Amino acid sequence: MTDVKSKRLAGGETFETADRLHSAAIHLLRRLRVRDRESGVGPSQLSALSVLVLGGGPRSLGELAEAEQVRPPTMSRIVAGLVRAGLVHRGKTEDGRRVRLAATAKGTRILQEGRLRRVESLAQALSALSNEDREKLRELIEHLEKVIRNL
Amino acid sequence: MTDVKSKRLAGGETFETADRLHSAAIHLLRRLRVRDRESGVGPSQLSALSVLVLGGGPRSLGELAEAEQVRPPTMSRIVAGLVRAGLVHRGKTEDGRRVRLAATAKGTRILQEGRLRRVESLAQALSALSNEDREKLRELIEHLEKVIRNL
DNA sequence: GCAATTTAGTTAGCATAGCTAACTATATTC
DNA sequence: GAATATAGTTAGCTATGCTAACTAAATTGC
Numbered sequence: 001m002t003d004v005k006s007k008r009l010a011g012g013e014t015f016e017t018a019d020r021l022h023s024a025a026i027h028l029l030r031r032l033r034v035r036d037r038e039s040g041v042g043p044s045q046l047s048a049l050s051v052l053v054l055g056g057g058p059r060s061l062g063e064l065a066e067a068e069q070v071r072p073p074t075m076s077r078i079v080a081g082l083v084r085a086g087l088v089h090r091g092k093t094e095d096g097r098r099v100r101l102a103a104t105a106k107g108t109r110i111l112q113e114g115r116l117r118r119v120e121s122l123a124q125a126l127s128a129l130s131n132e133d134r135e136k137l138r139e140l141i142e143h144l145e146k147v148i149r150n151l
Numbered sequence: 152m153t154d155v156k157s158k159r160l161a162g163g164e165t166f167e168t169a170d171r172l173h174s175a176a177i178h179l180l181r182r183l184r185v186r187d188r189e190s191g192v193g194p195s196q197l198s199a200l201s202v203l204v205l206g207g208g209p210r211s212l213g214e215l216a217e218a219e220q221v222r223p224p225t226m227s228r229i230v231a232g233l234v235r236a237g238l239v240h241r242g243k244t245e246d247g248r249r250v251r252l253a254a255t256a257k258g259t260r261i262l263q264e265g266r267l268r269r270v271e272s273l274a275q276a277l278s279a280l281s282n283e284d285r286e287k288l289r290e291l292i293e294h295l296e297k298v299i300r301n302l
Numbered sequence: 303g304c305a306a307t308t309t310a311g312t313t314a315g316c317a318t319a320g321c322t323a324a325c326t327a328t329a330t331t332c
Numbered sequence: 333g334a335a336t337a338t339a340g341t342t343a344g345c346t347a348t349g350c351t352a353a354c355t356a357a358a359t360t361g362c
Contacts, residue, residue, distance in 0.1 A: 013289065014277050014278055017285070017288065017289045017292060018270040021292055022270055022273065024292065024295050026180065027220060027299050028173070028295075028302070029180065030219075030320090032173060042347050044348060044349090061312095070350095071350065072310075073313080073349090073352095074348065074349055074350075075311095076311060076313085077313095077348080095309095095310085096356075097309065097356070098311085099310085119169035121302055122302065125298045125299075129294065129297075134168070136291050137294050140295065141168060141172055143284055143288050144175045144179075145175055146280075148179050148182065150276045184349075194318090194319090195319060211340095212339075212340065221320070221321095222322085223340065224320090224341070224343095227341055231341090246338095247328050247329080248340070249339060249340085303362100304361100305360100305361090305362090306360080307358100307359080307361095309357085311354100311355085312355075312356100313353085313354070313355095314353080314354090315352090317348100318349080318350105319349100320347080320348100321346080321347105322344095322345085323343085324341105325341080325342070326339100326340085327340085329337080330336080330338090331335080332334090332336095
């Protein structure tokens with residue numbers, strides 16, 4: 001039962017969807033960055049920290065760079081900032097080249113607070129939607145995550 | 152830890168949705184930045200340029216800053232880069248304080264090419280979805296845009 | 303067992319992009 | 333005409349991204 005509409009998505013509509021998605025992502029992050037600044041921890045730092053806290057424990061710098069889709073030198077500096085702030089501990093492994101990066105207690109706490117503050121206004125905006133819209137949006141996110149993994 | 156929080160709080164699901172949305176936006180832009188770099192024009196420059204090209208013509212720096220949700224000094228430097236690259240023309244108005252920012256022909260062309268390249272892989276990833284999913288996604292971007300405007 | 307290579311991270315140096323504070327220049331108001 | 337308000341720019345800080353070049357440790361090869 002479909003779909004005159006879907007058949008016409010020859011690329012033009014898909015392109016427009018992609019473009020609007022890109023634009024939406026830019027503006028979303030610009031707004032949320034305001035909240036990020038209050039915590040004194042940058043967005044990339046928070047994102048990396050969240051991998052350590054929520055992503056199943058300690059890991060090496062290379063793994064973290066991989067997870068965050070940045071180059072090792074970039075992650076090295078992000079981690080340096082986190083270590084300086086006392087949010088991450090840089091430990092040793094049997095392989096003397098690798099480091100073992102783990103969130104400290106403070107790091108875990110800061111992350112939770114930071115996440116909360118950061119997405120607070122977003123969650124509030126979401127609350128203003130109808131249950132139906134919000135449910136749809138939740139579905140959208142899942143599709144979005146799928147798409148991003150395939151990028 | 153993540154489970155405890157999202158299950159316990161009223162609005163926990165909404166919070167989780169917000170959090171995942173934020174994370175998705177970060178990772179989406181990181182992937183697309185790779186494509187951006189090929190054009191030699193940064194993402195903020197492209198975004199500003201798109202306002203001039205697609206947003207209905209020339210405007211002042213302050214209006215551009217407003218549209219892009221950044222502070223005037225930030226927009227001043229973004230525009231400086233665009234002017235240096237010959238993509239934007241900085242003209243005069245009757246009000247000697249205001250500038251009139253307009254995309255050049257080259258700027259218009261570069262924007263179209265840049266948008267295309269940037270969003271190409273995303274559009275491709277979207278093409279991999281089923282017609283149904285893609286249709287749903289397209290609808291829900293509108294909800295997303297609504298939410299962001301309310302941020 | 304030691305030289306050569308590979309691997310993990312760091313350091314150095316460059317660019318974009320965000321901010322606030324302070325400045326210049328033009329308009330407006332009193 | 334002086335005081336004030338507005339539009340942009342400049343200067344200086346931070347955070348993030350990159351590549352290239354370096355150090356240190358592990359592995360490979362002879």
